[in-house]
Structures are given as C-alpha cells and as structure tokens.
Amino acid sequence: MDGNVIELRNVRKEFVTAKHYPGWSGAVKGLFSGEKEKKVAVDDISFGIKEGEIVGYIGSNGAGKSTTIKMMSGILTPTSGSCMVNGLEPYRNRKKNAKNIGVVFGQRTQLWWDLPLSETYTVLKEIYGVSDGDYAERMNFFEDVLELGEFMHNTVRTLSLGQRMRADLAAALLHNPKVLFLDEPTIGLDVVVKDRIRLAIREINETYHTTVILTTHDLNDIEELCRRIIIIDAGKKIYDSTLSQLKKDYGFRCSITFEWKDMPDEAQTRMLRDMGGNIGYRESDKGAKVYFSKKEISVAQVIGKVMGIVEVKDIQIKETELTDIVKDIYQNSAGMGV
Amino acid sequence: MTRFFRIYWTFASNQIKSNFVYKGRFYLFIIRKFLGMFIYYYLWMAVYAGTSSGSIGGFTRGEMVLYVFLSYTVSDIVMVGISSEIGKDVLDGSVALNLVKPVNYRLYLTFQSLGVMIYRVVVPSVFIWIGLEIYKVTELGMPVIRPLSLLCFLVSMLLSFFVYVFFDYCFGMLAFVTTYIFGMNIMKNAALNLLSGKLAPVSFFPPVIQEIFSFLPFTAMTYVPVMIYLGKYPGAEVLGQLGKQAFWAVALYLAGSLLWKKIEKRIVVLGG
Ligand SMILES: Nc1ncnc2c1ncn2[C@@H]1O[C@H](COP(=O)(O)OP(=O)(O)OP(=O)(O)O)[C@@H](O)[C@H]1O
Ligand SMILES: [Mg+2]
Numbered sequence: 001m002d003g004n005v006i007e008l009r010n011v012r013k014e015f016v017t018a019k020h021y022p023g024w025s026g027a028v029k030g031l032f033s034g035e036k037e038k039k040v041a042v043d044d045i046s047f048g049i050k051e052g053e054i055v056g057y058i059g060s061n062g063a064g065k066s067t068t069i070k071m072m073s074g075i076l077t078p079t080s081g082s083c084m085v086n087g088l089e090p091y092r093n094r095k096k097n098a099k100n101i102g103v104v105f106g107q108r109t110q111l112w113w114d115l116p117l118s119e120t121y122t123v124l125k126e127i128y129g130v131s132d133g134d135y136a137e138r139m140n141f142f143e144d145v146l147e148l149g150e151f152m153h154n155t156v157r158t159l160s161l162g163q164r165m166r167a168d169l170a171a172a173l174l175h176n177p178k179v180l181f182l183d184e185p186t187i188g189l190d191v192v193v194k195d196r197i198r199l200a201i202r203e204i205n206e207t208y209h210t211t212v213i214l215t216t217h218d219l220n221d222i223e224e225l226c227r228r229i230i231i232i233d234a235g236k237k238i239y240d241s242t243l244s245q246l247k248k249d250y251g252f253r254c255s256i257t258f259e260w261k262d263m264p265d266e267a268q269t270r271m272l273r274d275m276g277g278n279i280g281y282r283e284s285d286k287g288a289k290v291y292f293s294k295k296e297i298s299v300a301q302v303i304g305k306v307m308g309i310v311e312v313k314d315i316q317i318k319e320t321e322l323t324d325i326v327k328d329i330y331q332n333s334a335g336m337g338v
Numbered sequence: 339m340t341r342f343f344r345i346y347w348t349f350a351s352n353q354i355k356s357n358f359v360y361k362g363r364f365y366l367f368i369i370r371k372f373l374g375m376f377i378y379y380y381l382w383m384a385v386y387a388g389t390s391s392g393s394i395g396g397f398t399r400g401e402m403v404l405y406v407f408l409s410y411t412v413s414d415i416v417m418v419g420i421s422s423e424i425g426k427d428v429l430d431g432s433v434a435l436n437l438v439k440p441v442n443y444r445l446y447l448t449f450q451s452l453g454v455m456i457y458r459v460v461v462p463s464v465f466i467w468i469g470l471e472i473y474k475v476t477e478l479g480m481p482v483i484r485p486l487s488l489l490c491f492l493v494s495m496l497l498s499f500f501v502y503v504f505f506d507y508c509f510g511m512l513a514f515v516t517t518y519i520f521g522m523n524i525m526k527n528a529a530l531n532l533l534s535g536k537l538a539p540v541s542f543f544p545p546v547i548q549e550i551f552s553f554l555p556f557t558a559m560t561y562v563p564v565m566i567y568l569g570k571y572p573g574a575e576v577l578g579q580l581g582k583q584a585f586w587a588v589a590l591y592l593a594g595s596l597l598w599k600k601i602e603k604r605i606v607v608l609g610g
Contacts, residue, residue, distance in 0.1 A: 075437045075607050091603075098440040110435045115352050126345045127441055 004048035005179055005211045006072065011081035013042040013067050013235075041067040043235035044081070051178075052209040054201070056226035056243075058216065060330045064235040065215040066105075069183045072213070073103045086178055099128065102172030106184035109164055110171060111156045117167055118152050121174060128175035135174075142170040145200045162193040169197060173204055180204070182214045186221055198224050219322045231329055239329060243322075250325040252294040258306055259287040259314035271309045279305075287314075291328065345441070346449040353453025357461075368462060375410045378537075382406055395542040400478040401568060405539055407470055408567055411463040413536045413560040416498035418451040418458070421526075424510030425519035434607045444594060448503050455499055487569060490576050494563035497583035501558045504590035511597040514605060535561030555586040 019035040042064040049055055059065050070076040071083050074090030074097045083090065090097040103110060111120050125135050143149050146166040151159055159167060165185065172180060182201070186194045202225060204210050214225060222229060222243065229246060231239035239246065263286075264272060272288065273281050279302065280291030292302055299317060306312065318324070358364070386392075386399045397405060424447070427433040436443040474480045483491075509526060513519040531537045533556035540551050540561050551557055562579045565571055571579055 070434070070607060073438050075434050076605065077603050094437060094602075095440045098438055101438070103438045105434065108431060108434070110438065112349070112435070113432070114356055115348070119348060119352065123345060123348045124439075126341055127439060129341075 003050055005051045005086060006049040007084040009046050009082045011042055011045045011078045011083050013071060013076065014079045015039045015041055040235050045237050047230055047240055049211060051211055053228060054205055054212040054226045056222040056229040057213055058229060059232040063232050066183050069181050069215060073101055073181050100178050102177035102180045104168045104172045104182045104185050106165060106187040109156060110168055113157050116153055116155050120171060124171055124174050130175055138174055146170055146196055162189050165189060169200060176208055178211060180210050180212045184216055186216060186218050201225060219326060223322055233330060246325060251320050253320045253328055254294050254299060255289055255291045255318045255324060256302060257287060257289050257316040258312050261311040261313040264310045268310050275305050346445055349446055350449040350453035353450050354457045357454060357457040375407060379406050395539060397539060404470055404474060404568060405564060407466060408564045409536050409560050411466050412495060412563050413534060415455050415458045415463055416495055416559060417502045418454045419506050420447040420451055420503060421506045421510030421519060422523055423447060425513040428513045431607050444507055451503050491563055491567045494566050494580055494583060497587055498559050498563050500587040501555055501583055501590060504587060504594050505555060507594045508590060508597055511601050514601045530556060534559040555590060558583040558586045
C-alpha cells in the first residue's frame with residue numbers, strides 16, 4: 001500500500017531453542033537429546049502505519065511486542081513474511097535503515113556504557129552527520145524538555161534509570177528519524193519524568209511528523225499519546241483500530257464490584273460463578289467483581305441477580321476504563337478475535 | 339576520512355582515559371604483569387643453567403632474557419581481545435545497540451582495543467623496552483637498535499595488533515552461535531600462548547612443527563615483531579615477514595566479514 005511508512009505482511013518469528021528438561025537428570029538428558037523446541041513469538045502479523053501516526057502496540061507479557069519491534073528495527077530477521085520500514089527491509093539494509101529510525105528499549109540503554117553522556121551525543125552527531133545548526137537546536141530542545149543539563153557530563157553507567165531513559169530518548173531523536181520505535185519508554189519512571197517523556201514524544205511528532213510506535217504497560221501513555229492502538233496476544237494481532245473505536249466497541253462492557261455482608265458459602269459461590277448470560281465473575285478480598293455487557297443485560301438485572309443469591313453490603317458500578325477494556329481483551333483474547 | 343576518525347577515535351580515546359581512571363585496575367595490572375614476566379624469566383634461567391653449551395635453539399642466555407621480556411610485553415600490547423566483549427554484548431543483549439546505530443561493530447571494537455593498546459604502550463611497556471635496551475647494550479655488548487629496525491618493529495607490532503583483533507573477531511562470532519564463550523576463551527588463550535611464541539621461541543620446536551606454524555597466522559601475532567627487534571631476520575626477510583603479517587590481517591578481516599554475513603541472519607538478541 002502507498003503512504004505507509006511501515007508495512008508488515010504476515011510476519012512470523014520463531015525462536016528455536018534446545019529443549020530443557022527439569023532437574024539434574026533432565027540437564028544430563030538435555031545434553032544428549034539434542035531435541036529442539038520451537039517457540040512462535042510473532043504469528044502472522046500484518047499492519048500498515050502511516051506517516052505521522054502514533055500507534056500504541058500493546059499486549060500482555062510475552063505477547064511478542066519486543067520481538068516485533070526488534071524485527072522492525074532490523075535486529076531480528078523474521079522467519080517468514082515481509083516487513084518494510086521506509087521502503088527498506090530493515091534486516092537486509094541495517095545500516096541504511098538505522099539512519100531512518102530511532103529506537104529506545106526501556107529495558108536497556110542504547111548508549112555506550114563507558115562514554116560520558118556529552119560525548120555520546122558528539123559521536124552520534126558525527127555518525128548521523130547532523131549539521132552544527134540542527135545539533136544546537138535539538139540539544140536545546142532536549143535540554144528544555146528532557147532536562148539533560150544536570151547529568152550531561154556524567155558517564156552513562158552512573159545515570160539513574162530516569163536520567164538514562166531521558167538520555168536514551170534524546171539520543172534516539174538526535175538525527176530526527178522518520179520513525180521512532182519505543183519499547184516501554186516509561187518503564188520504572190516517576191510521574192514527572194513520565195510526563196516529560198510523553199511531552200517530548202508529542203512535540204517531536206507534531207513538529208516533524210515523526211511516526212511513532214510505542215509499546216507500554218502503562219495505558220496512560222496510550223491515552224495521552226496514541227490515536228490508534230494495536231493489540232496482540234500470544235503473537236497474534238487481536239485488535240487494530242482507533243482508541244475511540246475501541247471504547248465504542250468495548251465501552252458497553254461494565255463492571256460492578258460487590259462487597260459481601262457475609263462470605264457466601266459453597267453453594268452460593270457456585271451459583272454466583274454460574275449466573276449465565278455471559279457474566280464474568282472474579283472473587284476479590286471481601287467480595288467480587290462482576291463483568292458483563294450492557295448490550296446483553298442491564299445493570300439493574302445484574303445487581304438483582306447477585307442480590308438474589310447473597311446479601312450485599314456495598315456496590316460500586318464502574319463504566320469501562322481503558323485498563324478494564326484491555327484487561328478484558330487480554331483475558332478473553334481467544335473469543336474476541338477481530 | 340576525518341569524520342571517520344572523529345567518530346571512531348572517540349572510542350579509543352575514551353578507553354585510554356578510562357583505563358587511567360580505574361587506579362585499582364592499573365596497579366593490579368602492573369603487578370600481574372611483572373609477576374608473570376619474572377616467573378617466566380626464572381624458568382628460562384633454570385633451563386639455561388642446566389645446559390653447558392650456553393645457547394639453545396639459536397638463542398644465547400642474554401638473548402633469551404630479551405626474548406622473555408619482549409614477547410611478554412609485545413603480546414600484552416598487541417593481543418587486546420575483543421571476543422570477550424562480543425560475548426558480553428551478546429549475553430546481555432547490548433549488541434542490539436550496535437545494530438540499530440549506523441556504526442560498524444568491528445571498527446568500534448577495533449578502536450576500543452586500539453585505545454587499550456596505546457594505554458599499554460605507555461603503561462608500562464615503553465619503560466620496560468628502554469630498560470631492556472640499556473641492558474642489551476651494557477650487559478650483552480650488543481649495538482643499539484638501528485632506527486630502521488625500530489621502525490620495522492613498530493610497523494610489525496601494528497600489524498600484529500590487526501592480525502590479533504581480526505582473528506579474535508572471528509573467534510567472537512562463536513559467541514553468537516553458542517552464547518557462551520568464556521570457557522572457550524580460556525582454551526584459546528592457552529593455545530595462543532604456545533602457538534604465538536609467547537611461551538617459547540618458535541625456533542625451539544622441531545622443524546616439522548615450525549613448518550606447520552609458518553602456515554598459521556599465530557606467529558604473526560607475537561613472534562615476528564620480537565624476532566625483528568632482536569635482529570634475527572636477515573635484511574630482506576624482514577619485509578617478507580611484514581608481508582606475511584599484512585596477508586594475515588587482510589585474510590582474517592575478510593574471514594570475519596564472511597562469518598558476520600553468515601551469522602547476521604541468525605542473530606538472536608536476548609532479553610526485553
Ligand atoms: N531469544 C529468544 N529465544 C526464545 N524465546 C524467546 C526469545 N525472545 C523472546 N522469546 C519468547 O517470545 C515470546 C515473545 O517475547 P517478547 O519479548 O516479544 O514479549 P513482549 O510482548 O515484549 O513481552 P513483555 O511485555 O514482557 O516485554 C515470549 O514468550 C518469549 O519467551
Ligand atoms: Mg518486551
């Protein structure tokens with residue numbers, strides 16, 4: 001398709017590892033068996049992303065997000081399928097591709113561990129051939145938005161997580177890449193730093209039309225930055241639409257939290273678990289949480305059903321928040337394929 | 339070209355600086371180095387004490403003293419490994435950094451090693467050489483090294499450096515296949531000590547083995563520069579030896595490129 005900066009078609013990634021058996025005897029057995037285990041991390045994923053989009057790429061732990069990002073940034077080669085970034089196959093044209101992209105892996109720095117931060121930027125300036133004027137302008141911007149000044153002359157290895165993350169983001173943006181890949185850029189950050197990171201991403205996107213793909217477990221990142229969201233689970237794409245569409249699609253989902261007066265006995269519990277009508281049920285500390293779709297059953301009906309089984313002390317009705325929608329989708333991914 | 343050096347020289351100069359910064363490492367390094375050299379020295383002196391001829395394998399006792407200290411310092415300078423760095427980068431996944439930036443991973447590693455090499459020339463090899471030169475002239479009555487020989491020696495050392503770094507790069511490619519390189523590294527070092535002539539001059543071995551050695555790249559690492567310094571090669575053979583070193587540097591460089599191409603597709607970056 002034209003106009004897509006990023007285009008994935010039926011991308012699949014398998015990891016092959018030596019099979020492990022439990023225990024010591026297992027270890028010995030593993031030595032001789034030579035059996036291989038195949039793990040499908042990304043399974044037949046396709047999507048296209050247009051210039052200037054900020055896309056949230058989310059999924060539960062181990063869903064295959066990082067693996068996808070690694071393929072798009074040219075670190076991993078897909079087992080099959082095609083992946084194009086700026087019209088290049090990243091893993092075939094790694095060096096060329098590297099000039100077009102910026103990457104931040106929240107888990108680990110992309111900066112040279114031994115260099116003072118300031119030297120990192122001068123090296124990057126040379127590597128990417130950034131002009132003096134652009135360099136000065138961007139460094140000013142970073143120092144404003146990301147406040148790099150206070151640790152500019154420290155060695156990278158001595159930076160705190162939040163400082164390092166800001167430094168990493170600046171390093172990924174120094175050459176004004178067309179595409180920015182962010183794999184958990186806000187992991188482990190305090191609220192203030194998170195805000196700074198988001199602000200920087202938004203400003204860069206607005207000023208330069210940078211295309212951004214972002215994975216995160218903090219859905220506030222998504223709400224504040226992304227118009228579109230792609231959800232994957234167990235390597236498969238299960239949702240791909242705008243954020244507002246997602247809320248429309250799943251916003252009818254509702255949850256009610258009950259607090260019991262007395263804990264229900266076994267028979268009552270069984271009845272609660274099996275109320276029918278697609279009502280989800282999850283026990284909590286002193287009560288339970290009940291999920292359902294307002295399309296199928298009304299709030300009043302649900303409350304009536306529950307109160308018919310057990311005596312209730314407190315009720316809290318919650319309209320769906322993004323977190324709940326996403327949690328819901330993760331939990332029921334099998335039945336919800338789009 | 340200047341841009342090239344501005345980029346990669348940063349890694350070298352930073353290695354020099356940080357090597358000076360870690361004082362503990364500095365002293366440990368010196369102690370370890372002298373200990374090794376003197377153990378080796380006393381071993382050989384014991385060997386010489388047991389012979390009556392006063393010369394073994396074409397080396398007089400005095401020349402052996404020079405050989406011991408020279409081969410030790412030279413191999414310390416030119417054998418700055420990068421495979422353990424590759425192994426570490428692969429294990430903790432930081433090799434990804436070098437894949438998403440348009441830097442050449444091998445050049446980056448080479449320049450880092452170059453920094454270490456420069457550091458080691460100053461600390462303390464150059465002083466040992468001056469000491470050796472004084473010993474050579476005053477105790478052994480040999481002439482001061484000629485400027486041309488000195489130049490050949492320095493060129494030869496630089497070539498040794500490239501031969502070793504490019505060899506070790508090939509070796510480091512194993513890290514991508516096995517993700518465990520530490521044990522193999524120990525074996526490699528033991529083998530190299532023998533094959534490169536660090537433990538004993540190659541001329542001590544039986545002719546058949548010497549013949550085999552001459553077809554391998556390892557003597558191009560330590561043995562050749564030391565022999566040049568000692569003036570053991572007559573005139574034109576020096577050039578031949580330098581040519582052999584250059585050949586191995588190029589051959590191993592190409593082998594490394596080939597291996598990288600093969601392995602590139604199989605790269606699995608861990609973690610995240
Ligand atoms: N090098 C590897 N070898 C074998 N399996 C791997 C490898 N890398 C990832 N996997 C597996 O592939 C799956 C997807 O991993 P990936 O890192 O992409 O998940 P993720 O979506 O980024 O998860 P998280 O949110 O926890 O970061 C996981 O089940 C993981 O165990
Ligand atoms: Mg991940």
